[in-house]
Amino acid sequence: MPTHAINLKKMHYHYKNSPASDAGISITQWQVDIAERIFLHGNSGSGKTTLLNLLCGILIPTSGSISLFDNNICVLSSSKRDVFRAKNIGVVSQKFNLIPYLSVLKNIQLAAYFAKNSRSDVNNDVQPLLKALQLPSHIIHRQVSQLSVGQQQRVAIARALINHPRLLLVDEPTSALDLSAKNAFMDLLMKLCDNTKTTLIFVSHDASLSHYFDSSLDISTFSKTKKIITL
Amino acid sequence: MILLSVALHSLLSRKKTVILTFFSLTISIVVLLSIEHIRLQAKESFNRTISGVDLIVGAPSGQLNLLLYSVFRMGSPANNINYTSFTMLENRQLVDWAIPISLGDSHRGFRVVGTNNSYFTHYLYGKKEPLKFKQGSEFSSLFEVVIGSDVAKKLNYNLGDKIIIAHGIGNISFTKHEQAPFAISGILAPTGTPVDKSVHVSLGAIEAIHLSPIALKKLINNPETIPAVPKSITAIMLKLKSKFSTFRLQREINNYPTDRLMAVLPGVAMTELWSLMATVENLLRAIAVLVLISSLFGLSTMLLASMNERQTEIAVLRVLGAGPVTLLLLILLEAVILVSLAIIMSTLVLTLALFSLDAWLAAEFGLFLSNNIFTMELMRLISIIFIATLVVSLFPGIEAYKHALHSQLSKN
Numbered sequence: 001m002p003t004h005a006i007n008l009k010k011m012h013y014h015y016k017n018s019p020a021s022d023a024g025i026s027i028t029q030w031q032v033d034i035a036e037r038i039f040l041h042g043n044s045g046s047g048k049t050t051l052l053n054l055l056c057g058i059l060i061p062t063s064g065s066i067s068l069f070d071n072n073i074c075v076l077s078s079s080k081r082d083v084f085r086a087k088n089i090g091v092v093s094q095k096f097n098l099i100p101y102l103s104v105l106k107n108i109q110l111a112a113y114f115a116k117n118s119r120s121d122v123n124n125d126v127q128p129l130l131k132a133l134q135l136p137s138h139i140i141h142r143q144v145s146q147l148s149v150g151q152q153q154r155v156a157i158a159r160a161l162i163n164h165p166r167l168l169l170v171d172e173p174t175s176a177l178d179l180s181a182k183n184a185f186m187d188l189l190m191k192l193c194d195n196t197k198t199t200l201i202f203v204s205h206d207a208s209l210s211h212y213f214d215s216s217l218d219i220s221t222f223s224k225t226k227k228i229i230t231l
Numbered sequence: 232m233i234l235l236s237v238a239l240h241s242l243l244s245r246k247k248t249v250i251l252t253f254f255s256l257t258i259s260i261v262v263l264l265s266i267e268h269i270r271l272q273a274k275e276s277f278n279r280t281i282s283g284v285d286l287i288v289g290a291p292s293g294q295l296n297l298l299l300y301s302v303f304r305m306g307s308p309a310n311n312i313n314y315t316s317f318t319m320l321e322n323r324q325l326v327d328w329a330i331p332i333s334l335g336d337s338h339r340g341f342r343v344v345g346t347n348n349s350y351f352t353h354y355l356y357g358k359k360e361p362l363k364f365k366q367g368s369e370f371s372s373l374f375e376v377v378i379g380s381d382v383a384k385k386l387n388y389n390l391g392d393k394i395i396i397a398h399g400i401g402n403i404s405f406t407k408h409e410q411a412p413f414a415i416s417g418i419l420a421p422t423g424t425p426v427d428k429s430v431h432v433s434l435g436a437i438e439a440i441h442l443s444p445i446a447l448k449k450l451i452n453n454p455e456t457i458p459a460v461p462k463s464i465t466a467i468m469l470k471l472k473s474k475f476s477t478f479r480l481q482r483e484i485n486n487y488p489t490d491r492l493m494a495v496l497p498g499v500a501m502t503e504l505w506s507l508m509a510t511v512e513n514l515l516r517a518i519a520v521l522v523l524i525s526s527l528f529g530l531s532t533m534l535l536a537s538m539n540e541r542q543t544e545i546a547v548l549r550v551l552g553a554g555p556v557t558l559l560l561l562i563l564l565e566a567v568i569l570v571s572l573a574i575i576m577s578t579l580v581l582t583l584a585l586f587s588l589d590a591w592l593a594a595e596f597g598l599f600l601s602n603n604i605f606t607m608e609l610m611r612l613i614s615i616i617f618i619a620t621l622v623v624s625l626f627p628g629i630e631a632y633k634h635a636l637h638s639q640l641s642k643n
Contacts, residue, residue, distance in 0.1 A: 053639050058549060079554050086552025093640045099237070099544050101244030106236065113233045114552035159551075171640060 002069040005167055005199035006032035006055065011064035013054055024062070025050060034069075034166075037193060037200040039210045042219035048203045051219065052169050055201065056089050057081040069166055086114040090160030090198075093171040097156035100145040104130075107144060108159050115163040122162060129158045133188060149176045153185060161192060168193065170202045174209070186212050234557070238564040241544070245537055249569065252526075252533045256573035259526040260616065261580050263519040264609060268581065270512055271608055272600045277505060280424045281468075283355035285477050286494045288312070288320065288484055289466040294495040295504055301332055301466035302497065304342045304425045308334055311463035314434075316490040320467060325476045328353045330468040333437045333461065338396050338430045341382050345437030345464070351377065351417075353470065356424045366390045367417035373435050375416035381427040383418045390415055396432065396440050434461045469494075523616065527623040530569060534562055534627035538634060545631060546638045555635035559628040566624035567617065574613055578604060 008031075014024040025047045032038055042048050053059040054066060057073045065072050068088065073081055098107045105126060112122040127137055133154040144152060153173055160168060170189070174182045190212055193200045202213065210216040242249045281302050289297040290310035299305045314331075321329040330353055333345030344350075348369045354362050367390045370377055376396070378388060388394065393412045413432065421427055438461045439450055471477055477496065484494035545558055585602045592600055 049640050056550065056640075058639055079556075082549075082552045082554045085550070091550045091640070093550070095543070097547060099240075099547050101240050102237065106233075106240070109233055110237065110548075111551050114548075114557075 007067040039213035039216040090165035255526040259522040260577040279357040286469040291493040298500040332466040333464040363420040365420040377417040377431040379427040380421040558635040562628040
């Protein structure tokens with residue numbers, strides 16, 4: 001059993017194409033327990049999304065290490081890292097969630113394909129997942145671009161959860177939703193994470209959502225180790 | 232498999248540009264394939280016209296001229312040669328067989344060829360294939376004719392039908408010899424050569440249709456009175472017992488004192504004739520290739536231009552775990568799908584066109600095109616198109632790769 005879901009050690013990331021004087025992001029030590037739910041907030045441009053990019057292996061730290069479930073993803077080859085991400089990490093972001101011209105089912109199957117998930121499994125899983133997300137089952141063959149924003153966000157969750165990821169990274173998913181939709185969405189997300197014991201990192205400006213989480217973390221607190229978040 | 236479906240849907244999501252690109256590709260591939268097909272077919276039907284003949288003898292003119300009228304039945308002979316020259320050559324030790332050819336008359340637009348029965352036993356075309364009779368047999372009397380398969384088909388002639396042979400080679404001749412009725416004794420099987428469009432009669436018959444009406448009438452009443460040997464013929468096809476004597480005999484014929492003769496080697500003349508067309512051929516090919524290249528660049532441009540709107544798509548795929556190489560493959564796949572569809576479409580168009588224009592091309596230009604376009608050469612051409620597609624779509628592919636490398640969850 002891995003001890004921690006996330007373990008960052010002396011991680012430093014320096015923005016590309018920015019002057020050397022720019023400190024970038026430095027995190028000396030950060031650990032997140034398995035099934036823990038973290039609310040990550042901070043001002044715009046404080047590096048929240050960059051941190052998510054680092055956590056899912058799309059960006060590589062300049063130095064230090066990022067271990068997810070005891071796997072140091074920084075030392076993996078880029079293709080292995082891609083597979084690791086596909087298998088272990090579900091990502092729901094502000095906008096880049098779904099391929100608009102594909103059907104709901106195809107989008108979800110695609111996620112399974114990259115995780116090398118066998119297909120029969122996937123098709124069986126889709127329906128209950130959509131049901132849990134309160135999506136009508138007939139939308140499964142609809143093109144994503146024909147769905148409402150709220151529906152798209154929920155499909156994005158379904159897609160992120162299809163491979164039973166151990167880590168779910170969520171970036172401002174509620175910014176396009178109204179208040180009631182927002183609350184319904186959060187309730188649903190929490191319930192699903194509870195059921196699957198998924199570790200959740202949730203990034204948002206919206207401090208009103210913090211009560212859903214085990215702990216709340218301002219990204220600027222990492223700056224205790226000095227000058228971390230500068231852009 | 233799922234990548235294929237993604238590529239397909241991605242294309243479908245950009246219908247307008249994709250359809251335009253598809254048409255441009257289809258048109259250029261049709262042009263390329265049809266030019267190549269016509270070229271190959273023309274060359275093949277050209278080369279299959281005559282085979283197994285070592286020397287063609289006629290009145291001195293150019294070797295191309297002699298070849299054109301004696302083999303391709305095009306143009307008019309400049310002069311005739313004496314029939315005695317034919318008998319002289321036929322009886323030479325070196326000569327295996329000789330076919331006399333007498334031209335200058337026509338039947339409803341088809342050339343009449345005066346010859347003897349050695350034509351049907353010895354004439355070879357294609358890969359040394361002899362002429363075959365579909366119906367009937369060679370002529371046995373003066374007023375019998377053997378027609379080529381096209382003649383029978385076009386004019387709807389059957390065995391035993393009576394036809395009239397006119398003097399002159401126009402479609403409508405003022406001096407139609409109404410009094411000389413011929414009966415069809417044989418119909419040849421199709422050969423894909425000018426033989427299909429020829430009406431064959433005996434040398435005596437050629438003499439007969441040029442007789443005065445009174446003499447002709449007398450002859451019809453009593454066919455035995457015809458002098459079986461004509462005074463002159465147009466050309467002679469010679470097959471020698473040994474190819475080694477070809478040049479010797481050619482020299483002898485060219486220096487023959489009693490008649491003015493010229494002998495040409497059909498192979499040499501054919502090559503010269505074909506080389507006249509080679510410039511045009513190469514020009515056409517070059518144009519076709521340029522058209523294809525330009526529409527492939529169109530494809531590449533279309534994919535490249537789509538790259539901006541695909542940032543989202545690329546980011547999503549990256550998050551899902553697709554590597555940059557997968558994205559490059561996806562772009563190549565899109566290009567290949569589009570080109571494959573264009574190729575399928577163009578082969579369909581081309582096959583349909585060949586089926587419907589078949590008769591017209593044969594009648595107007597004497598082009599005998601096969602409807603089967605799936606030859607080795609065209610298959611090779613199609614694989615070259617695919618390779619070119621892959622090369623050209625590497626540009627947008629690499630662009631997608633780069634985008635994928637730098638793609639992030641959101642851009643600040």
